[in-house]
Amino acid sequence: MNDVEPLKLTERKKAAGQQEHRDDAQLARLIAEGDRAAAGELIERYQAPVRSFLLKLSGNADVADDIAQETFVRVLKYAKRYDPQFKMITWLLTIARRLWLNHLRRKDNQTHNTSYEQMSEKASGPDMTLQREDQLEHTRKLLSDAMTHLTEPQRTALVLFHQQELPVGEVAKVMKMPEGTVKSHLHRARAALRKILQPNVEVIES
Secondary structure (H helix, E strand, O other): OOOOOOOOHHHHHHHHHHOOOOOHHHHHHHHHOOOHHHHHHHHHHHHHHHHHHHHHHHOOHHHHHHHHHHHHHHHHHOHHHOOOOOOHHHHHHHHHHHHHHHHHHHOOOOOOOOOOOOOOOOOOOOOOOHHHHHHHHHHHHHHHHHHOOOOHHHHHHHHHHHHOOOOHHHHHHHHOOOHHHHHHHHHHHHHHHHHHHHHHHHHHHO
16 A cells, blocks of 8 residues: 555645646546656545545444555556546545455455444534534434445445435446446335334434
């Protein structure tokens, strides 16, 4: 992972600030030519959504960080393979999901019903009452537990569509399946969540 680690955060921010108007195709071409500034800009631009995506899938910050870093190692190494007809975020999330699935396979028969309490960023402000904070935490816990009951394709489709806000067509590209199959996963995921959360609907909506 040495391709990513030498790019310090300050260097990435500086690179992004200097070349903020370069598009993804330009960045990929420059990275393939060994341009460190372009590599820094790409990481700065997409690090947050890639990590967020993996955190939603894994529920584990360390796992999300490791796979996100490996994702960018792959992207920097194979930048010349980037096809401009696809969005860069689609390519990144495709690689990230593949690495996530590899991670699951390595665990073999181990369950991955990890707690998803880390999925949501805490949004409580300094003036929020303790009661409200407890209520939000309880809601996050309910949603986190419910997500563990979804299949991997259902969970991935839900995260890509709702959290990453990708259209169904882009979700299909990331998951490498027909749009109709993606819609089916989304429908089943929502139905499953409604069924699981129904007894607690008043808590969630309050």
